[in-house]
Amino acid sequence: MNRADPQLFEATVVAELPQQLFRLEACEPSAQKLTAGLSPEARRLGLRAQIRTGQRVLVRRASLDPGRGVITGVCP
Numbered sequence: 001m002n003r004a005d006p007q008l009f010e011a012t013v014v015a016e017l018p019q020q021l022f023r024l025e026a027c028e029p030s031a032q033k034l035t036a037g038l039s040p041e042a043r044r045l046g047l048r049a050q051i052r053t054g055q056r057v058l059v060r061r062a063s064l065d066p067g068r069g070v071i072t073g074v075c076p
Helices: 040-044
Strands: 008-017 021-026 033-038 056-061 068-074
Touching: 008 033, 021 056, 021 068, 033 040, 033 056, 040 068
Parallel strands: 033 068
Antiparallel strands: 008 021, 008 056, 021 033, 056 068
């Protein structure tokens, strides 16, 4: 995980959705809401069981759809 990546930011899990998706709210001043799923690396590491409502996660925004993203990790 490289926090210097400009598309990587912190968000808070607002809701758990079906199909292993999560509704997130960005911790940026804009507080934009987006939908994100787990990255393949996060699935392999078993992060699905660790992510709950209210938790802060690291997200990479999708390049073609700003309302979608991929969860890459959990914030400490």
